[in-house]
Amino acid sequence: xxxxxxxxxxxxxxxxxxxxxxxxxxxxxxxxxxxxxxxxxxxxxxxxxxxxxxxxxxxxxxxxxxxxxxxxxxxxxxxxxxxxxxxxxxxxxxxxxxxxxxxxxxxxxxxxxxxxxxxxxxxxxxxxxxxxxxxxxxxxxxxxxxxxxxxxxxxxxxxxxxxxxxxxxxxxxxxxxxxxxxxxxxxxxxxxxxxxxxxxxxxxxxxxxxxxxxxxxxxxxxxxxxxxxxxxxxxxxxxxxxxxxxxxxxxxxxxxxxxxxxxxxxxxxxxxxxxxxxxxxxxxxxxxxxxxxxxxxxxxxxxxxxxxxxxxxxxxxxxxxxxxxxxxxxxxxxxxxxxxxxxxxxxxxxxxxxxxxxxxxxxxxxxxxxxxxxx
Amino acid sequence: xxxxxxxxxxxxxxxxxxxxxxxxxxxxxxxxxxxxxxxxxxxxxxxxxxxxxxxxxxxxxxxxxxxxxxxxxxxxxxxxxxxxxxxxxxxxxxxxxxxxxxxxxxxxxxxxxxxxxxxxxxxxxxxxxxxxxxxxxxxxxxxxxxxxxxxxxxxxxxxxxxxxxxxxxxxxxxxxxxxxxxxxxxxxxxxxxxxxxxxxxxxxxx
Numbered sequence: 243x244x245x246x247x248x249x250x251x252x253x254x255x256x257x258x259x260x261x262x263x264x265x266x267x268x269x270x271x272x273x274x275x276x277x278x279x280x281x282x283x284x285x286x287x288x289x290x291x292x293x294x295x296x297x298x299x300x301x302x303x304x305x306x307x308x309x310x311x312x313x314x315x316x317x318x319x320x321x322x323x324x325x326x327x328x329x330x331x332x333x334x335x336x337x338x339x340x341x342x343x344x345x346x347x348x349x350x351x352x353x354x355x356x357x358x359x360x361x362x363x364x365x366x367x368x369x370x371x372x373x374x375x376x377x378x379x380x381x382x383x384x385x386x387x388x389x390x391x392x393x394x395x396x397x398x399x400x401x402x403x404x405x406x407x408x409x410x411x412x413x414x415x416x417x418x419x420x421x422x423x424x425x426x427x428x429x430x431x432x433x434x435x436x437x438x439x440x441x442x443x444x445x446x447x448x449x450x451x452x453x454x455x456x457x458x459x460x461x462x463x464x465x466x467x468x469x470x471x472x473x474x475x476x477x478x479x480x481x482x483x484x485x486x487x488x489x490x491x492x493x494x495x496x497x498x499x500x501x502x503x504x505x506x507x508x509x510x511x512x513x514x515x516x517x518x519x520x521x522x523x524x525x526x527x528x529x530x531x532x533x534x535x536x537x538x539x540x541x542x543x544x545x546x547x548x549x550x551x552x553x554x555x556x557x558x559x560x561x562x563x564x565x566x567x568x569x570x571x572x573x574x575x576x577x578x579x580x581x582x583x584x585x586x587x588x589x590x591x592x593x594x595x596x597x598x599x600x601x602x603x604x605x606x607x608x609x610x611x612x613x614x615x616x617x
Numbered sequence: 618x619x620x621x622x623x624x625x626x627x628x629x630x631x632x633x634x635x636x637x638x639x640x641x642x643x644x645x646x647x648x649x650x651x652x653x654x655x656x657x658x659x660x661x662x663x664x665x666x667x668x669x670x671x672x673x674x675x676x677x678x679x680x681x682x683x684x685x686x687x688x689x690x691x692x693x694x695x696x697x698x699x700x701x702x703x704x705x706x707x708x709x710x711x712x713x714x715x716x717x718x719x720x721x722x723x724x725x726x727x728x729x730x731x732x733x734x735x736x737x738x739x740x741x742x743x744x745x746x747x748x749x750x751x752x753x754x755x756x757x758x759x760x761x762x763x764x765x766x767x768x769x770x771x772x773x774x775x776x777x778x779x780x781x782x783x784x785x786x787x788x789x790x791x792x793x794x795x796x797x798x799x800x801x802x803x804x805x806x807x808x809x810x811x812x813x814x815x816x817x818x819x820x821x822x823x
Contacts (some may be wrong), residue, residue, distance in 0.1 A: 301820065371820050372821075373823060375822045376817070376818060376821065376823055378821070380818075395823070396822065396823060425807075426805065426807055426808050427809045427811060427817060428810075430811055430813070430814055430817065431814065433814075434814035445674070446674070447675055450675075453808065457808055465814075483635075504672060504673050505672075505674065507669045507672030507673055508669045508672075508673060508677070512669075512677065513658065513673070516675070516677055553708075597650050
């Protein structure tokens with residue numbers, strides 16, 4: 243099972259000091275957080291993509307490319323890549339380039355984006371969100387899998403004899419997850435292609451996540467990619483940890499109370515009981531995280547949001563130290579509960595091995611058919 | 618026709634509240650004319666949950682059962698105080714957090730209270746359009762009660778309107794009972810009719 247972190251990339255003033263980081267500070271902080279993720283033994287760092295203040299990560303592959311150059315094992319991902327408003331040709335090129343540079347340590351999470359004005363800024367209409375996600379992704383898949391593409395669709399200029407360069411590393415496209423909080427069409431899309439499904443998980447009660455994941459698993463099996471239990475599921479998560487539970491609650495409360503997403507609404511205690519937010523001791527974070535699999539089944543990636551709501555970099559790095567400390571326990575406990583036959587999340591190495599095995603299978607069967615002709 | 622469920626929504630803020638008083642009068646008048654089970658929802662008790670729902674996007678606590686009751690009701694009686702020439706903010710916020718289609722085809726009796734009769738047309742200019750937008754079927758008689766209506770001289774006139782509105786709601790409910798969709802919520806289960814991928818692409822012209 244993979245563990246990682248994802249960043250929204252918001253510039254939010256620290257409510258306890260009023261300090262608002264500059265864009266440069268925030269961008270560098272995200273890089274430092276990613277590097278630290280590798281240092282403490284995490285598997286994945288994902289950055290959001292936004293095209294409006296107060297967010298900084300508008301250019302994910304620039305940031306991930308820099309992080310790739312300063313890390314060795316970390317998988318670089320997105321949270322999410324806007325499949326609706328980005329040109330799928332540019333996504334194909336940018337992420338193949340990143341994949342080449344990062345030696346395959348790349349996957350993507352596709353999302354639609356829910357900021358209305360971003361669509362018209364990029365020449366689109368939010369009412370076409372699902373259609374854009376479906377059509378653009380269908381094209382993206384072909385650009386990564388076919389060397390020369392002729393294509394015509396509803397939204398983009400047609401392509402004739404187009405080759406996206408560079409080609410994916412070793413001819414293996416990056417693994418793709420699809421993210422959606424409440425649109426079953428996106429779970430259906432993920433299931434159809436046999437791609438992963440990642441639920442944000444952190445802002446809503448677990449029943450929503452459970453229903454979407456269940457639907458995705460059933461449809462994944464329907465399309466013949468394996469059993470429902472073999473579908474590839476990722477979850478978000480959110481915690482604030484201190485050695486003593488009371489210290490965590492006391493320190494995090496002003497950040498919670500003023501947070502852009504849920505601030506000035508429910509109490510920390512209510513929100514913690516209604517959503518996966520866990521503010522407490524390392525043991526509490528372990529126990530809560532282990533409980534997620536009880537309603538989504540054994541899953542492949544657990545990604546936490548830890549740098550938000552104006553938390554200073556120093557605090558975020560301390561959170562990563564604590565996460566690193568409980569990581570061996572999380573890994574061991576998840577492994578001991580996991581049903582046999584549960585797959586791992588695909589990586590470049592595993593996809594490459596599977597592709598080679600398939601080619602060998604094919605050549606073995608063609609040899610045997612030749613010999614049968616010879617009889 | 619068996620027992621119908623009628624949910625009475627009162628957005629009164631004070632205790633006791635004339636809005637609740639009017640709501641109870643309307644509820645009793647409807648119950649007198651037909652076999653109904655009345656459920657009264659005081660929005661004041663849900664105010665925090667409603668605000669939290671606006672901020673987080675999901676219902677919590679008692680609001681969950683209130684939304685369910687309203688969505689599944691055969692008819693509604695919705696009563697708001699008139700604030701600044703319109704429904705109260707709390708009243709509007711409650712209807713803002715309902716799922717799309719929750720009131721579609723549902724018979725609704727609208728009523729309001731105010732300090733003076735000068736604001737009675739707020740029912741026609743603000744409350745009725747709100748429910749028209751929500752695709753509810755609003756009874757023709759909207760009931761407004763100003764302070765003077767609670768005096769003995771005005772009470773017969775108020776009682777007359779209450780009775781008329783109640784009869785109109787009952788008639789609508791009886792009509793709704795004979796048709797298959799009216800009165801029943803059309804909140805769609807988003808998972809109920811997801812098209813298989815190929816059909817979905819074709820249906821969307823992709």
